[in-house]
Amino acid sequence: MMVQSETTQESAAAVTDVAAVKDVAGAVSATKEPVCEHVHVRVPATSANLGSGFDTLGLGLEYFDDLDFTLTGADVQVDIEGEGAQTLPRDASHLVVKSFLTACERLGLGRPGVRLQCVNRIPQARGMGSSAEAIAAGVSAAAAFAGKRTEQGDLDRDWVFAVAAELEGHPDNVAPAVYGSMTASWSVDAAGFRTISYPVAPTMLACVFIPNFELSTSAARQVLPTEVPFSDAIANVSHVALMPAAMAGGAQANKLLFDATQDALHQPYRLTLMEPSAALIATMRQVGYAACVSGAGPCVLVLHDCAGSSMDDVSQAIDAAAREHLDSGIWRVLHLPINTTGVHVD
Numbered sequence: 001m002m003v004q005s006e007t008t009q010e011s012a013a014a015v016t017d018v019a020a021v022k023d024v025a026g027a028v029s030a031t032k033e034p035v036c037e038h039v040h041v042r043v044p045a046t047s048a049n050l051g052s053g054f055d056t057l058g059l060g061l062e063y064f065d066d067l068d069f070t071l072t073g074a075d076v077q078v079d080i081e082g083e084g085a086q087t088l089p090r091d092a093s094h095l096v097v098k099s100f101l102t103a104c105e106r107l108g109l110g111r112p113g114v115r116l117q118c119v120n121r122i123p124q125a126r127g128m129g130s131s132a133e134a135i136a137a138g139v140s141a142a143a144a145f146a147g148k149r150t151e152q153g154d155l156d157r158d159w160v161f162a163v164a165a166e167l168e169g170h171p172d173n174v175a176p177a178v179y180g181s182m183t184a185s186w187s188v189d190a191a192g193f194r195t196i197s198y199p200v201a202p203t204m205l206a207c208v209f210i211p212n213f214e215l216s217t218s219a220a221r222q223v224l225p226t227e228v229p230f231s232d233a234i235a236n237v238s239h240v241a242l243m244p245a246a247m248a249g250g251a252q253a254n255k256l257l258f259d260a261t262q263d264a265l266h267q268p269y270r271l272t273l274m275e276p277s278a279a280l281i282a283t284m285r286q287v288g289y290a291a292c293v294s295g296a297g298p299c300v301l302v303l304h305d306c307a308g309s310s311m312d313d314v315s316q317a318i319d320a321a322a323r324e325h326l327d328s329g330i331w332r333v334l335h336l337p338i339n340t341t342g343v344h345v346d
C-alpha cells in the first residue's frame with residue numbers, strides 16, 4: 001500500500017502561476033511550448049462507493065473511452081462517436097475541453113486551439129464515472145502536452161489526480177480513473193485530496209447492469225440527508241473496513257464482499273429515485289450476490305471473486321439470477337475484469 005498523492009501544494013502554486021500570465025484583456029498567454037502536437041488518451045470507466053465506501057472507494061473497470069487531442073492553432077473542434085454523440089456540446093463547454101483548457105492554463109500552455117476526437121463507450125449519467133473520465137482525460141492530455149512527467153518519464157499521475165479531483169469535486173471516481181485498481185480517497189483539510197491503492201485479485205469480476213434511463217450525480221446527491229443515525233454510521237465503518245480483504249480474494253472473499261457492499265448511508269435514500277435498480281439489487285442479494293448501486297446509480301454493480309471457476313461461467317450464473325430483470329428490456333449487462341493501470345497516454 002502506498003499513499004499516492006499529497007499534491008495540493010503544487011496545484012495551489014500552479015493557480016498562482018495562471019494569475020501571473022493573465023494579460024490586461026484577461027486572455028491567458030502561453031509561457032511554455034507544447035512538447036508534441038498530438039496525444040491519445042485512454043481512460044477507464046469506474047465504479048464508485050462499492051456499497052459502504054460512500055465518497056471514498058472506487059474501482060477501475062476494463063471498459064474505456066478513447067480520445068485524440070491534436071493542437072491546431074485554431075479554436076476548438078469536437079468530434080464525437082458513441083455515447084453522448086447526440087447530446088454533448090461541440091465547443092469549449094464540452095467537459096473534456098473545459099478540463100483540458102483549465103489544466104493547460106495551469107501548466108503555462110495558455111489556451112491552445114485543439115481538435116478533440118472522442119470515441120465514447122462509457123454510458124453517461126449512469127454511475128460509471130463518465131464525468132471523472134472526461135475530466136481525467138482533459139487533464140492528462142494537458143499534462144502530456146506540457147511534458148509533465150515523473151523522473152522515470154511516466155505521466156505525472158499525482159498531478160493529474162490532484163487537479164482532476166479538484167475539478168470534479170469528489171475524488172472517488174477520479175482516483176481509479178487515474179491509477180486503476182481499487183482506491184480509497186480522502187481529504188485531510190480543505191487543501192485537497194489524497195488516495196491510496198489496494199491490490200485486487202485477478203479473479204475479481206465486476207458485472208455492471210446498465211439501465212435504459214439516466215440519473216445525474218447531482219440529482220442523486222440532492223436526496224441525501226444532512227445527518228444520519230449513529231448506528232448507520234457505525235454499520236458503514238465496519239462494512240467498509242472489510243473491503244480491502246474482500247477484494248484481495250481468498251476463501252472468504254465472496255462472503256466478505258456480500259457484507260462489505262451493504263450500505264446504510266446513501267443507497268436507502270437514493271433507491272427511491274431508481275426503483276428498477278432497487279428491485280435488481282434485492283433479487284441478487286437474496287441469492288447471495290454482492291450487489292450494490294454503482295456510483296450514484298442507476299447502474300447496479302455485482303462483485304464476485306471467480307477463483308476456482310471461469311469468469312464466463314460466473315457471468316452466466318449472474319445473468320441467470322438476474323434473468324427476469326434482463327428480460328424486462330430495461331437492462332443490459334457488461335462482465336468486466338478490473339483495470340489495474342488507470343489512464344494511458346501515448
Ligand SMILES: Nc1ncnc2c1ncn2[C@@H]1O[C@H](COP(=O)(O)OP(=O)(O)O)[C@@H](O)[C@H]1O
Nearest residue numbers: 095096124125126127128129130131134216217
Ligand atoms: N465523455 C464525456 N464528454 C463530455 N462530457 C461528458 C462526458 N462524460 C460525461 N460528461 C458530462 O458529465 C455528465 C454526467 O456526469 P454525472 O452526472 O456525474 O454522471 P456519471 O455517473 O456518468 O459520472 C454528462 O451529462 C456530461 O455533461
Ligand SMILES: N[C@@H](CCOP(=O)(O)O)C(=O)O
Nearest residue numbers: 048055127128129217295296
Ligand atoms: N461518491 C459519488 C460517486 C458518483 O459516481 P458517478 O459515477 O455516479 O458519477 C456519489 O455517490 O455521489
